[in-house]
Every structure is written in structure tokens, then in C-alpha cells.
Amino acid sequence: MIIDLSPVVRDHNLNDWGLVEKIVRAWREQRDNNATFYGVADNSLWHCLDQVGKRALTDWKKRKMARSVPFADPHIIELAEQHPDAVVITRDLYRDLRRDHPWLQGSNRFLSPVYADGKVSFEQLAMAPIDESEMSMRVEAAGLKPRGLASPEARRVLDSEWACVNPECVWGGLPVIDKDPSYRDGVVRCPDCGEPVNRVGAMGHTREVVVLLGTEEIDRFAVAEGRTIVVGRARGEDRYCVRDVLEEAQFGLVSRDHLAVSNVNGGLFVEDLGSKNGTKLHHDGTTTALEPNVRQRVLQGTRISLAKGALQIRRSGRNRVRARWDPDLATPPWANPNREHDLG
Numbered sequence: 001m002i003i004d005l006s007p008v009v010r011d012h013n014l015n016d017w018g019l020v021e022k023i024v025r026a027w028r029e030q031r032d033n034n035a036t037f038y039g040v041a042d043n044s045l046w047h048c049l050d051q052v053g054k055r056a057l058t059d060w061k062k063r064k065m066a067r068s069v070p071f072a073d074p075h076i077i078e079l080a081e082q083h084p085d086a087v088v089i090t091r092d093l094y095r096d097l098r099r100d101h102p103w104l105q106g107s108n109r110f111l112s113p114v115y116a117d118g119k120v121s122f123e124q125l126a127m128a129p130i131d132e133s134e135m136s137m138r139v140e141a142a143g144l145k146p147r148g149l150a151s152p153e154a155r156r157v158l159d160s161e162w163a164c165v166n167p168e169c170v171w172g173g174l175p176v177i178d179k180d181p182s183y184r185d186g187v188v189r190c191p192d193c194g195e196p197v198n199r200v201g202a203m204g205h206t207r208e209v210v211v212l213l214g215t216e217e218i219d220r221f222a223v224a225e226g227r228t229i230v231v232g233r234a235r236g237e238d239r240y241c242v243r244d245v246l247e248e249a250q251f252g253l254v255s256r257d258h259l260a261v262s263n264v265n266g267g268l269f270v271e272d273l274g275s276k277n278g279t280k281l282h283h284d285g286t287t288t289a290l291e292p293n294v295r296q297r298v299l300q301g302t303r304i305s306l307a308k309g310a311l312q313i314r315r316s317g318r319n320r321v322r323a324r325w326d327p328d329l330a331t332p333p334w335a336n337p338n339r340e341h342d343l344g
Contacts, residue, residue, distance in 0.1 A: 001027060002079050004090035005041035005057075006072055008113065010048060011091070017053035022114050025057060026120035027145045034087035040075050071146065077101050080109065087111055093127060094307060096142035098135055103130040132210070132217075133300045140190030147182040147191060154183040158320055161200040169193035176200055178224050180320065205266030208316035211245070214309075218245055220316065223263040230273070231306070231313070232258040246311060253307040261294075261313070268298040280305045 008019055015285040020039070027035055035288040039060055046068065049057060061067035069075050077097055080088055088110045130138075149155055162181045164171040170192055171177045179191045190197050204225045211219035221240060223229050228238065234256045235241045236293045242251045242258075255275040264267045272290040279290040283302040290296060290304075298304065298315050305312045 001035050001037050002076060002083070002086050002088045003037060003039040003094060004072060004076055005039040005066065006045045006088060007091040009041075009045060009053070010140070011113070011115075014081055014272035015053070017049060017056045018114075019113070020056070022060040022115075023076065024314065026113075027122070030121075037065060040069045040072045040079065042072045043068050065086065067137040072143075073097060077104070081083075089113060089122070090125070093125060095130055096138040098130065099132075099139065131301055133315065137211075137319065138258055140318045140320065147180055147322065148184050149180065149182070157181060157183055157188050158202055160201050162190075162197040163200050164193065164195065164197050166193050166195045169195065184313075184335050187251065203320070205263070207263050207268045207299065208318050209268070209316050210316050211240070212312045213315070214312075215247060223261055223268065225263050225266060225331070228260050229255055230260055230264040232256050232273075242250065242306070242311060246252045246307060250307045254311070257308060259304070262295070269295045270298055270304055270313075271295040275306075277307070 002024065003020065003308070005020065007016055008023065009015060011019055024037055026038075046054065046057065051230075057066060057068070061068070067075070069085050073092065073094060074097065076088060076090070077094060080086060081101070081103075086109070088112060088114070091112050093110075094101075094104050094170065097318070103126060106129050107127045108124060109120040112125050114121045114123050144150055144155070149158065158180060161176045163176055165173045165227055169190055171190060172193075172194040177190060177197065181197055182189045182191045182194070187196050188199075189195060206222050206224050208220055208222050209229070211221070217241075221229065229240055230238060231240045231242065231254075233241065233243055233251055234252055235243075240261075242254045243248075246254070252273055255273070255277070257273045258275040259279055260273055270279070270290065271294065272292045274292045278292075281290055281296065281302060281304055283299065300315060300317065303314045305314050
């Protein structure tokens, strides 16, 4: 059995290693008296334990029953893959890891401890499948903790765009850093070189579009607030050219100016531009044809298909899009003369 030690010990904010011992006893009494146990803890758990808990965790490590790592979740899933018959005791649904580990979707190998009347029982966690948009959102959120952006104070830095002034850094000389910055000792820093960064301005409501061939993701492009990207056969500024991704027989089904993808006040909209072969919208198990020249909002989970479904697009689940802007795809907010930014 694999135990996700951090959420188990911190259950109901108790920070009690005794909960681990209760789980071990209950499992042996109820399920398997010969079971072996292995625990994985975040390094931060150590600072939550009292002296009894610290001695117990140290003892588990000495007996090769546990390890402490900066972030436990990837190690737990790696162990679960190495031991396909093992059960995982946790309270985590591992949504941010499901893209890289599809077997987590709907898995029945994850159990949560239940405490009642001084006894412990186990119930199966509902690892219900989630869609790609939610996976993107979860991956984005999970990336904050390693960058020191877990606290409310630190997360305020995400409301701004930042530029690295280190000429030796990969981001040096570029308008903005593509990634979320890091935050250490009260200072906003470049995520790559670690040097302090300069604030460029308030972050715009940029949105990201995912392009798929069938079910396989092949591209992502950003749509800045107030901008429109035209999907079609033509090349040029503010365009996504399907000739680069579709076979000739397929891109022949796409009009020169086929579909407009617009960002209106942070909302993503699509509009069929009178294409010859039309555009389909798929949502909640239903498929409808887009009415030409009528703008329609794209909701999470909606897919738009062209070329008889060969090419599809959807809205990314990412809430913060920091893209290195390609002039043939979009114009960044800070380069738009019609927009003003507080550069203070």
C-alpha cells in the first residue's frame, strides 16, 4: 500500500502522525494483515509535525518505509505505476497529473480514510474523468507552488506582466517573460535565471486556443484582448494558416477566410465567415452548425471543427496566458496603441 502522507497527516488540520498508525492498523485488521506500507511526504510536512511525529517519520525512513521529496504527487503516481497492484491512500484526486498519466481517469485504486466513532474505514475516491480544459487549469495551478506563489500575497504578482533585464538570460531583451515568475524572499524573480525582474504593466485578459488534429494537440496560439485571429488557408498577420497542418485534400475543405476567433473583454468567440463547407460546434454531446456571420461564445468543453472534423479547436483551460507573441498570430496588448497600461 502507498500512503500519501501529507494529506493524511494534515487531515482536518490535525497534523497528527497518529492518523497514519491508525490507517496501518485498520488496513491490517480489515483487509490484509500481511500488507506492506510505503509513505511519500512533501518536505513541508516535517515542519507541521510535533516531536513525536518527526521521530515516527524518521523511523519510517530508516526502515525504508518512506521518503520525503519537494513535491510528493509525481513520486506517488510513479510508485503506483511501478506497483500496479498497490492501493493508494490519499485525499488527492491528482487532476494536474492526468494528462501525463491517463490511467488515473476513472481509476479504482485510490482510497480515502474515513474516521467515525474512533474507527477507520476506507472509501473509494471518485476519480471521475475530466476534460482537457480542466487538466490545463489544474496543471497551471499546480505549477504555482514550486515557484513560491502559493500565498495570497505572492499570487498578486500574477496580475502583472514582467520583463527580465539580465542580458545573459533567455528572456533578457524580450518584451515579457513567457512564464509565470517566481517569488522568493518578497522579491519577484525570473523563473529561469532567478534575477529580480521589472514590472511591465497589468496583465491583459489574453486567452489561449488549442488546435487538434483529430484528438491530438498540435498547436496553441494566444488571442490578446480586443484581437481577432482568422483561421483559414491564407497566411499573414493575425492569421492561423491550416496549410501548415492539414494535408492538401483536407485543407481544400477550408476557406481562405473560414473562421474568426475573437477575444472580447476576455471572452472567446468564434464566427463562421461564410465558409463554403461550414463549421461545426460540439458541446455536451450535441453538434450544431455555426450560422454564418454570427458570433458565438466558446465555453469550456466546446470544440469547433473544420474540414469534416479533421481540424478542431478548443479553448484552453489556462487562466493566465503568457505567450511569446508571434506577429503572424497576434499582437500583444502592450503593443496596441489603443490600450493604456499602468507602468508604475
